[in-house]
Amino acid sequence: MEPSLPPRGVELVLLLVVMTAALYDVRYRRIPNWLTAGGAGLGLALNAFLSQARAGMFKASLIGFGVAFAVYFALYALRAMGGGDAKLMAAVGAIVGWPNWLFLFLVTSILGGIMGIILVVLRKRLKTTLLNVGFILNEMKSGRPAYAGKAELDVRSPKAVGLPHGAVIAIGTLFFLALVRHLANQ
16 A cells, blocks of 8 residues: 555645644644535545546545544544644545555654654753653553643643644645655656
């Protein structure tokens, strides 16, 4: 299973959705429902239309929506991610389909990790962050949610060190498109 470049119209919708989400998330720390619902609906509709030319696109779109929502809903339930982030990634899954979403998710995760490390180093919180990782692992081993023991581990808390994940998703999407384009040209 190898990622593929989405059709031009799908790529345009993807960029429009993630860039708009990034702007809202950086500026307001929220991703609007009209954007995520509209992106998901447009992704499903576009892929349904394009399925006539490329078999299986609509099915991949539905699976992408479901898998992305399930993965990000689990993160939301653990209070590691906001609800807008979960809905945005579900919309992205609907737009690009599940095989591409999986690759995009991996790229976004790696970039998000790098950006997170840079953020904690710049804020001089590396030691605290490493101690928090140990705390999270210990709480997971005990079956307790880490956010219940420390407010700063709850994404909804003002004490949390936040990184607007909508912006991370947008950057991850740009990297994904560049990588897929590069792989297609080899």
